Amino acid sequence: METVNKSSTSIKNWALDDRPREKLLTKGSQTLSDSELLAILINTGSGKRSAVQLAREVLELGGNNLDKLGKLSLKDLMEISGIGEAKAITIIAALEFGRRRQASRPVDKISIGDSNALAAYLKTSLKDHHHEVFAVVFLNRANKINHFQVMSIGGMSQTIVDPKTIFIKALEVKATSIVLCHNHPSGNLKPSRADEEITQKLKNAGRLLDIQVLDHLIVSDEGYFSFADEGIL
Numbered sequence: 001m002e003t004v005n006k007s008s009t010s011i012k013n014w015a016l017d018d019r020p021r022e023k024l025l026t027k028g029s030q031t032l033s034d035s036e037l038l039a040i041l042i043n044t045g046s047g048k049r050s051a052v053q054l055a056r057e058v059l060e061l062g063g064n065n066l067d068k069l070g071k072l073s074l075k076d077l078m079e080i081s082g083i084g085e086a087k088a089i090t091i092i093a094a095l096e097f098g099r100r101r102q103a104s105r106p107v108d109k110i111s112i113g114d115s116n117a118l119a120a121y122l123k124t125s126l127k128d129h130h131h132e133v134f135a136v137v138f139l140n141r142a143n144k145i146n147h148f149q150v151m152s153i154g155g156m157s158q159t160i161v162d163p164k165t166i167f168i169k170a171l172e173v174k175a176t177s178i179v180l181c182h183n184h185p186s187g188n189l190k191p192s193r194a195d196e197e198i199t200q201k202l203k204n205a206g207r208l209l210d211i212q213v214l215d216h217l218i219v220s221d222e223g224y225f226s227f228a229d230e231g232i233l
Contacts, residue, residue: 020052034066035059041090046082054082058091067221070095071130099124118179119217119224126183126219129153134161134182138175139214147173161198163205170211178206180216189218189225191232199227 020036029037038055045051057080062069077088118137125148126133132154138147149169152160170178180202182195191199195218203213215228227233 034064038091041094042083042087043090049082054080054087058083070099073130115215115217115224115226115229118215119219119226122181122217123183123219123224126150126181129183130185132182132185134180136166136169137179137181138170138173139177139179140174141176143177147175161202163202166202167205167209167211170206171209175211177212177214179214182218184218184220187220187222189220189222191216191218191225191227196232199233203233
């Protein structure tokens with residue numbers, strides 16, 4: 001039976017150019033593969049496997065797709081032998097940090113007349129939630145976005161929306177109009193009857209307060225659906 005020298009799998013025994021940290025220092029982060037970048041986060045190997053080998057297993061668990069990887073839970077990652085709680089937490093924190101960077105485009109730079117741009121921002125902000133999340137974009141009199149807030153988090157198929165909470169916040173931030181938004185974890189963009197009913201309910205409530213509901217966007221990995229674009233608002 002062939003014996004494996006554990007020290008041979010240690011990154012410190014690799015050629016200098018093959019070590020992720022040294023490669024980043026000498027050649028820049030952009031030269032590293034996904035597995036090498038992930039190996040730096042994992043930091044140490046386990047048993048006979050190096051940090052890079054563990055990183056490859058993590059990527060395979062996510063189908064070698066960073067978007068799918070971002071949806072994995074702590075429990076999912078810890079199913080890999082050698083990925084304990086500390087390593088899993090580090091990976092999830094890094095993915096969340098990357099998602100926040102992607103979503104960091106100032107909302108006041110987005111044209112409210114462009115549902116595609118606004119949907120892209122909202123999709124990035126809500127994409128990795130496994131449950132329905134209902135959010136609202138609040139606009140001022142100049143039609144500039146001055147606030148964005150997640151109002152409620154629900155189950156896999158629906159979330160509970162409290163109109164009072166939404167309009168209290170609208171008055172607090174001096175909004176004159178709002179855009180509603182929620183995600184569909186299933187990927188299906190077709191609005192449900194409940195989606196249509198809450199949209200009408202909020203539209204009517206806003207009319208009483210002179211706060212216009214400009215649109216309701218449904219976002220998912222498949223794209224987005226705009227009530228305004230479809231003429232059903």
